[in-house]
Amino acid sequence: xxxxxxxxxxxxxxxxxVGSHLVDRLVRDGWRVRVLDDFSSGREANLEASGAAIELxxxxxxxxxxxxxxxxxxxxxxxxxAVPSVPRSVAEPVRTHEVxxxxxxxxxxxxxxxGVRRLVYAASSSAYGDTPELPKVETMPPRPRxxxxxxxxxxxxxxxxxxxLFGLETVALRYFNVFGPRQDPKSExxxxxxxxxxxxxxxxxxxxxxxxxxxxxxxxxxxxxxxNVLAADAPGASxxxxxxxxxRRVSLNELLAGLQELxxxxxxSRHEAPRAGDVRDSLADLSRARAxxxxxxxxxxxxxxxxxxxxxxxxxxx
Amino acid sequence: MSAAASAxxxxxxxxxxxxxxxxxIGSHLVDRLLRDGWHVRVLDDFSSGREANLAAAGEAxxxxxxxxxxxxxxxxxxxxxxxxxxxxAVASVPRSVAEPLRTHAVxxxxxxxxxxxxxxxRVRRVVFAASSAAYGNDPALPKVETMPPSPLxxxxxxxxxxxxxxxxxxxLYGVETVALRYFNVFGPRQDPESExxxxxxxxxxxxxxxxxxxxxxxxxxxxxxxxxxxxxxxNVLAADAPEAAxxxxxxxxxRRVSLNEILALVAELTAARVRPxYEAARPGDVRDSVADLGRALAVLGFEPAVDLREGLRRTIESxxxxxxxxxxx
Numbered sequence: 001x002x003x004x005x006x007x008x009x010x011x012x013x014x015x016x017x018v019g020s021h022l023v024d025r026l027v028r029d030g031w032r033v034r035v036l037d038d039f040s041s042g043r044e045a046n047l048e049a050s051g052a053a054i055e056l057x058x059x060x061x062x063x064x065x066x067x068x069x070x071x072x073x074x075x076x077x078x079x080x081x082a083v084p085s086v087p088r089s090v091a092e093p094v095r096t097h098e099v100x101x102x103x104x105x106x107x108x109x110x111x112x113x114x115g116v117r118r119l120v121y122a123a124s125s126s127a128y129g130d131t132p133e134l135p136k137v138e139t140m141p142p143r144p145r146x147x148x149x150x151x152x153x154x155x156x157x158x159x160x161x162x163x164x165l166f167g168l169e170t171v172a173l174r175y176f177n178v179f180g181p182r183q184d185p186k187s188e189x190x191x192x193x194x195x196x197x198x199x200x201x202x203x204x205x206x207x208x209x210x211x212x213x214x215x216x217x218x219x220x221x222x223x224x225x226x227x228n229v230l231a232a233d234a235p236g237a238s239x240x241x242x243x244x245x246x247x248r249r250v251s252l253n254e255l256l257a258g259l260q261e262l263x264x265x266x267x268x269s270r271h272e273a274p275r276a277g278d279v280r281d282s283l284a285d286l287s288r289a290r291a292x293x294x295x296x297x298x299x300x301x302x303x304x305x306x307x308x309x310x311x312x313x314x315x316x317x318x
Numbered sequence: 319m320s321a322a323a324s325a326x327x328x329x330x331x332x333x334x335x336x337x338x339x340x341x342x343i344g345s346h347l348v349d350r351l352l353r354d355g356w357h358v359r360v361l362d363d364f365s366s367g368r369e370a371n372l373a374a375a376g377e378a379x380x381x382x383x384x385x386x387x388x389x390x391x392x393x394x395x396x397x398x399x400x401x402x403x404x405x406x407a408v409a410s411v412p413r414s415v416a417e418p419l420r421t422h423a424v425x426x427x428x429x430x431x432x433x434x435x436x437x438x439x440r441v442r443r444v445v446f447a448a449s450s451a452a453y454g455n456d457p458a459l460p461k462v463e464t465m466p467p468s469p470l471x472x473x474x475x476x477x478x479x480x481x482x483x484x485x486x487x488x489x490l491y492g493v494e495t496v497a498l499r500y501f502n503v504f505g506p507r508q509d510p511e512s513e514x515x516x517x518x519x520x521x522x523x524x525x526x527x528x529x530x531x532x533x534x535x536x537x538x539x540x541x542x543x544x545x546x547x548x549x550x551x552x553n554v555l556a557a558d559a560p561e562a563a564x565x566x567x568x569x570x571x572x573r574r575v576s577l578n579e580i581l582a583l584v585a586e587l588t589a590a591r592v593r594p595x596y597e598a599a600r601p602g603d604v605r606d607s608v609a610d611l612g613r614a615l616a617v618l619g620f621e622p623a624v625d626l627r628e629g630l631r632r633t634i635e636s637x638x639x640x641x642x643x644x645x646x647x
Contacts, residue, residue, distance in 0.1 A: 093434065094431065094434055098427075101426065101479070105418060105419060105422050141466030141467070144482060146490075147483070147486060147490075150482050150483065150486065154426070154475065154479050157469055158418075158475065161418075161469075161471070164470075165415055165602065277490065
């Protein structure tokens with residue numbers, strides 16, 4: 001493809017964990033990529049691989065001028081920017097609402113005004129809440145148990161409304177526990193895979209909230225990225241909500257055992273009280289993802305964990 | 319606000335904050351609370367609320383002029399208050415389609431800010447004006463609170479987000495909240511003039527003026543109309559009902575009426591001879607709506623008291639005298 005017809009994408013939160021992997025993939029696929037990030041949780045280092053090839057707009061979603069620059073002449077917006085943490089949303093409901101709910105509406109409105117063709121949104125499996133039915137199917141009624149879940153579900157509904165009412169093509173991808181290299185292990189609100197992996201690598205006790213028998217469907221980041229790329233072009237997908245997951249259910253205790261095996265360590269687990277707003281069990285039904293996007297998870301859990309551990313090792317070696 | 323900023327003491331009159339208290343429902347609620355002996359503070363920016371709506375309340379009400387999106391102001395307003403009645407909103411489906419950002423700020427975000435202010439000020443209970451729009455177009459009737467939401471418009475979504483935050487603030491932070499899903503509230507003081515006016519004030523105004531009322535769609539869509547005094551009664555009950563914290567409750571008249579039937583009734587009561595003008599249905603509007611009131615009765619002890627004919631009669635009367643008042647030199 002000649003430079004003149006290269007497709008243009010905006011990745012909001014493109015310096016973040018999932019966003020930066022998506023940026024790398026889009027650059028490899030020949031897209032012209034713009035990143036909007038305020039580096040509140042995104043990191044410069046995440047953009048090292050793509051650095052020179054991308055256009056970086058430093059700014060907040062709520063900065064209308066920055067957002068306007070960011071969406072100009074873009075064909076597809078991948079809206080990844082968020083404060084992706086249930087406990088942080090409980091601690092800071094207003095701040096996380098501004099980013100997760102209002103921020104998504106602002107991006108949709110900017111995309112609509114700029115004539116963007118399609119917006120792919122990073123939604124969340126937390127929308128399902130703690131209903132006992134498994135696997136989770138997109139047609140189930142939402143049961144948000146935390147501000148984060150509500151905010152992400154709100155964004156998803158705005159996506160559907162912008163498709164129905166304003167003709168902006170939107171696809172909402174409900175991520176199930178995405179993990180992989182570059183996921184922050186240090187934050188107070190770090191996700192379970194990088195926390196456990198770091199504990200194993202350091203030989204420290206792994207903190208488990210609750211009894212560890214709660215289950216999750218872990219998605220390797222390369223699979224989440226592929227779902228985004230597929231969602232950018234899938235016909236008949238506009239207005240849809242689609243699960244994106246690894247398609248298998250693993251307890252936190254099993255996860256910890258797997259990581260201990262991969263790192264060749266044995267660390268004690270320290271059990272603490274379950275956290276408010278966390279759900280008990282989670283597993284995705286992937287029928288719609290297959291039918292609508294042609295999505296199939298490719299990485300096995302073991303392979304994903306191995307690559308995550310390797311990258312954390314490298315980081316620690318720095 | 320110095321006196322109001324002091325903590326409420328047992329034996330004192332009870333203190334309420336009514337956001338949007340100069341608006342249609344809010345001002346009727348203010349009148350009722352004053353009659354019941356509450357100390358009442360109103361927060362309103364008078365963007366759609368009107369001074370005239372607070373004429374009856376007069377000096378008895380403490381009015382704070384300001385924006386419901388102003389978090390520090392909300393916190394000051396919530397101090398020393400027992401119950402917050404959060405009525406402020408941009409209550410219009412078509413306006414939410416035209417202005418999704420502005421209506422998101424007022425309907426969704428401000429509700430979160432009100433809850434946060436109430437939590438910090440240790441307000442006992444927040445009663446929220448939610449909306450039956452949350453039910454969307456699911457054909458199942460009557461609408462029961464346990465049905466999954468299906469918001470068809472930004473307005474419906476924003477109101478649903480507000481009531482969901484109410485549920486979360488009850489579950490996570492111990493703020494007692496009650497979300498009242500209003501079904502088409504009507505009555506005196508409802509604005510007939512705005513571009514986004516609701517159907518009854520539009521019909522009444524047209525009939526009184528002898529002009530053709532505009533009906534969007536074929537007029538066979540149905541609604542469950544609630545007289546404003548009934549909506550006010552539900553709020554008063556919700557302020558104290560035990561076991562109500564964290565719940566969502568329908569508030570309605572409890573009967574299903576088509577727009578054509580309403581129009582015929584309004585024409586009869588005003589003795590008007592008008593023919594409606596039918597225009598295209600509006601995006602985001604739902605087709606049919608009628609409330610199940612089982613939970614309202616069980617949780618609040620609420621039952622609608624004013625029938626449709628009587629509600630319309632009082633509404634027409636008030637619109638007549640308002641028009642006569644304006645016509646006076």
